[in-house]
Amino acid sequence: MGLSLAACQTPPAEHGEGGAKADAGVGKAPEGEKKGPTPEEIEAKKKAAAEAQAKAEAAKGCCKFCFAGTPCGDECLPEGKTCDEPEGEGCACSSDERPTRTFEEGWLPRPNSGILGPDVFSFNKAQGDPIDGPFTLEMAFEGDETLADKGKGTLTATFQTSMGDIECELYEDKAPLTVANFVGLARGKRPYLDPKNRKSDEWVTGNYYDNTIFHRVISKFMIQGGDPSASGRGTPGYFIPDEFHPSLRHSGPGILSMANRNPYDRVTQKPIYDEKTGLTVGNTGSAQFFITVRKTEALNDRHTVFGRCDTKVPTAISEVRTQSRPIPDKPFEDVTIKTISFTRK
Structure with a gap:
């Protein structure tokens, strides 16, 4: 479901009316008129x-x-x-004049919970994020005139992995914040907290995905990466809003989509909606992503689709031998993302 917030009108402050004027002189106020207002x-x-x-x-x-x-x-x-x-x-x-929620540093949604899209940037700011508001495509493309020029062709990412290259078209028009975040992290433009040093509160930059691994691989389902800690628990210290576009579905193999910990209805497999605003509860994606190797329609409107990849290498990766412990579904031999580069074709 696409989310587009409408205009917000600031309501005028209310002004109290003055008390009725008493008749000039001493005596009872004329009938139909009130005396001056009481203290109450x-x-x-x-x-x-x-x-x-x-x-x-x-x-x-x-x-x-x-x-x-x-x-x-x-x-x-x-x-x-x-x-x-x-x-x-x-x-x-937003049209409902709902004030932005405030957060404390270090707060995280409890399991099977999340936050609303309009509160994401307030949460990030409370964690010390130096980016005030959304990280945009313009920020992600900084320093590369070709990437910044849509007239040069389709925005394309190439994963150089230890099992071969994976080429993906990115949907910058339909999932702009998600694509900007992905490109910004890969190019070293988006600041983050280092998942490999959880005690540090310093926001750093660098090519986030370089020399990371596909830490979760499930045959006939998907391959997941994007965690420098290789544990599946690492994050860059902030969230990005979900971007559910109605034309972007988990419709087959090769779908590039965001991992998250959004809650969902276990019976219907659908997202959870906030009763007061009608918005989805979630928005817990950040850096981890996955590439499908088959149709996974149950993930629609739960994970943001932001690209489509060729399927040969992802399918091959999905068939590697994996362990059951200590980290379930982690390959016995690392499948490494050496780097991710971008161009327009």
């Missing part, structure tokens, strides 16, 4: 005004980002439309 009424109006002001201030901070479509001024344009506003002018917001 004054206090109630002050409280109402304070609540309205607090609501208005909260609404000012409701600026969010379009997870599908294009942010433009105070609107999220439909897919494929062009923004005519200068970059950075206005902001796309």
